[in-house]
Amino acid sequence: DAGVTQSPTHLIKTRGQQVTLRCSPKSGHDTVSWYQQALGQGPQFIFQYYEEEERQRGNFPDRFSGHQFPNYSSELNVNALLLGDSALYLCASSSRQGRSPLHFGNGTRLTVT
Amino acid sequence: AQSVSQHNHHVILSEAASLELGCNYSYGGTVNLFWYVQYPGQHLQLLLKYFSxxxxxxxxxxxxxxxxxxxxxFNLRKPSVQWSDTAEYFCAVNAESSEQAGTALIFGKGTTLSVSS
Structure with missing residues (x-):
């Protein structure tokens, strides 16, 4: 059991469409981070949310946006999808208290055709 | 900018062989270091961490x-591997800060370990 749950597990979209991915953090965690993992690569940091605000952002365009809800769950939105957005999107949660390593979900596999 | 290099893309070993996976990072300040493992079909799991x-x-x-x-x-080692160690291994680093560890991890590209029985 990952503790971090993501939905959906797989998604197929067409270029130009928009997509929303969802994440529920592990119980007791209040911080959610999103990563993109392209085939054969390590995860790349997209952004992090805490207290319903984006706290840190990686090198991703504004087409990538997110949201965190009062219950700490989070959404990742990607607009104007490109073929290059095809990847595994990972959600990771952690606790702001102390040195809490990231706990990852199983990811959402997005395919853009 | 921080970066992480993992020297081996694919390592193939027999059971009971010793393992060492290389990881180098570039960052001038104090860092936190991690190794994560991803078994086939499973989520990324923390193997170990170094803070200080x-x-x-x-x-x-x-x-x-x-x-x-x-x-x-920050090289990863195991004296004697098992078939069940077959997985992908990722080294990761983040800058030490006053905030929680685990913020904005920078990952290497990963090393695939295949262990034959």
């Missing part, structure tokens, strides 16, 4: 890693 103190850290399943600051390295 003893540079030799022990993790789960008999893995250990040594932080050598002068070499900017």
């Amino acid at each position: 103190g003893d540079p030799l850290v022990k993790g789960i399943k008999g893995f250990e890693a040594e932080f050598i600051k002068s070499k900017f390295s």
Whole structure:
């Protein structure tokens, strides 16, 4: 059991469409981070949310946006999808208290055709 | 900018062989270091972490890693691998800050370990 749950597990979209991915953090965690993992690569940091605000952002365009809800769950939105957005999107949660390593979900596999 | 290099893309070993996976990072300041493992069909799991103190850290399943600051390295080791260790291994680093560890991890590209029985 990952503790971090993501939905959906797989998604197929067409270029130009928009997509929303969802994440529920592990119980007791209040911080959610999103990563993109392209085939054969390590995860790349997209952004992090805490207290319903984006706290840190990686090198991703504004087409990538997110949201965190009062219950700490989070959404990742990607607009104007490109073929290059095809990847595994990972959600990771952690606790702001102390040195809490990231706990990852199983990811959402997005395919853009 | 921070970066992480993992030297081996694919390592193939027989059971009982010893394992060492290389990891080097580039960052001038104080860092936190991690090794994550991803077994086939499963989520990324933390193997071990280094924040400070003893540079030799022990993790789960008999893995250990040594932080050598002068070499900017954090190599992963296991004396005797098992078939069940077949997985992808990722080294990751983030800058030490006053905030929680785990913020904005920078990952290497990963090393695929295949262990034959």
